[in-house]
Amino acid sequence: xxxxxxxxxxxxxxxxxxxxxxxxxxxxxxxxxxxxxxxxxxxxxxxxxxxxxxxxxxxxxxxxxxxxxxxxxxxxxxxxxxxxxxxxxxxxxxxxxxxxxxxxxxxxxxxxxxxxxxxxxxxxxxxxxxxxxxxxxxxxxxxxxxxxxxxxxxxxxxxxxxxxxxxxxxxxxxxxxxxxxxxxxxxxxxxxxxxxxxxxxxxxxxxxxxxxxxxxxxxxxxxxxxxxxxxxxxxxxxxxxxxxxxxxxxxxxxxxxxxxxxxxxxxxxxxxxxxxxxxxxxxxxxxxxxxxxxxxxxxxxxxxxxxxxxxxxxxxxxxxxxxxxx
Numbered sequence: 001x002x003x004x005x006x007x008x009x010x011x012x013x014x015x016x017x018x019x020x021x022x023x024x025x026x027x028x029x030x031x032x033x034x035x036x037x038x039x040x041x042x043x044x045x046x047x048x049x050x051x052x053x054x055x056x057x058x059x060x061x062x063x064x065x066x067x068x069x070x071x072x073x074x075x076x077x078x079x080x081x082x083x084x085x086x087x088x089x090x091x092x093x094x095x096x097x098x099x100x101x102x103x104x105x106x107x108x109x110x111x112x113x114x115x116x117x118x119x120x121x122x123x124x125x126x127x128x129x130x131x132x133x134x135x136x137x138x139x140x141x142x143x144x145x146x147x148x149x150x151x152x153x154x155x156x157x158x159x160x161x162x163x164x165x166x167x168x169x170x171x172x173x174x175x176x177x178x179x180x181x182x183x184x185x186x187x188x189x190x191x192x193x194x195x196x197x198x199x200x201x202x203x204x205x206x207x208x209x210x211x212x213x214x215x216x217x218x219x220x221x222x223x224x225x226x227x228x229x230x231x232x233x234x235x236x237x238x239x240x241x242x243x244x245x246x247x248x249x250x251x252x253x254x255x256x257x258x259x260x261x262x263x264x265x266x267x268x269x270x271x272x273x274x275x276x277x278x279x280x281x282x283x284x285x286x287x288x289x290x291x292x293x294x295x296x297x298x299x300x301x302x303x304x305x306x307x308x309x310x311x312x313x314x315x316x317x318x319x320x321x322x323x324x325x326x
Contacts, residue, residue: 010082012046013075015039016054020072024061098285099128103139103151105205105273110255112168112273113152116296120289127285135204143278149286150277154208154250164276167297170251172269175240178262189267190216197225199245201236209248237261 018028019039029036047053054068064072104113117129132139132148142148144161156166174193176183182192198213200206210226217224227245229236240247241260250271254263275293277286 008046008049010079012042012049013079015042016046016068017072017075017079019043019055019062020064020068022061023063027061098126098283099130100150100283100286100289101130101132101142101148103132103134103142103148103153105134105136105139105151105153111170111252112296112300114252116289116293119296120292124285124288133204135207138204140276143276143281146278146281149281149283150275150290152273152275154205154271154273156272156274159276161278162276163279164274165294165297166272166274167293168300169270169272172266172271173249173251173254173263174266175237175247175249176262176264177241177243178260179243180246180262182264183262185264187265187267190220193217193246193266194220194222197227197245199227199229199236199239199247201233202228202230203232213248 014032015028018031019025022028022031025039025043026036029039032039043055050067050071052067053065054071055062056065120127121129132142134142136151136153139148139151139153140159140162143151152167156164158164174182174188182188185192194217200210200213206228210228213226214224217226229239231239233249236247237258239245241258248266249263251265275290277290281287
């Protein structure tokens with residue numbers, strides 16, 4: 001009971017500071033838009049809890065006594081600290097501050113994800129965006145542990161303990177040396193690629209692309225000729241340019257110019273991309289990003305939008321056949 005009597009509330013401090021600043025309970029009440037009697041009662045309550053008076057009271061108003069002068073800077077510091085904390089929480093709640101960790105699986109050179117991050121950054125430039133490359137298993141484990149806010153992965157399958165939503169689709173392109181005989185074509189099919197040698201990177205998404213190529217080439221009764229290279233995706237493209245083999249990429253990567261290379265779409269191939277996140281994730285900045293992503297996906301399903309260099313999202317939802325990769 002004694003402890004409860006000694007507890008000081010923020011209202012006590014605000015009344016005290018305003019009365020000290022204005023030298024009057026009446027003026028403090030006017031500033032705070034409460035009655036003078038309420039200020040007087042609040043100050044008296046504060047003094048009772050502190051066990052000492054804080055003001056000299058006289059006809060023209062009030063002035064701080066010795067205890068009041070010592071208490072004033074502490075009261076200001078407490079109010080300022082609380083106000084700064086409340087402001088920081090409010091900014092975070094409005095997504096004006098904070099951080100989002102995003103797992104990526106494809107290039108963000110162009111297309112849906114690049115445009116989403118650009119738009120989000122324009123509206124919430126105080127939010128820090130951290131992009132993390134990795135394979136689906138790594139991303140999903142991080143999402144379940146709330147170490148990653150969201151991952152944008154290929155496919156439309158359901159993931160255990162995660163929520164997901166289809167966002168966009170991209171074409172699949174074969175990467176050819178510019179002197180390759182197929183480079184003169186505007187598009188190719190799998191029959192024209194059946195006898196070619198392919199390369200994939202050891203890093204993500206190399207394994208998924210490897211499985212994808214095996215599946216596609218095996219359908220043609222052709223023994224897949226696929227080599228795994230211990231290089232990054234950029235260096236893999238350099239190997240293609242010097243004629244060591246071909247590879248395949250998603251549409252977003254075709255927006256970047258690579259010397260000695262051409263990109264040709266593979267007829268009829270589309271890659272669906274989905275957002276994956278934990279239902280337990282309450283990061284307000286991420287929730288704002290997810291809301292923007294869903295609105296953008298819904299808008300693009302309604303028809304083409306000018307400004308797309310790759311045509312991503314202009315073909316509607318993917319078919320319900322098996323996901324291309326993974």
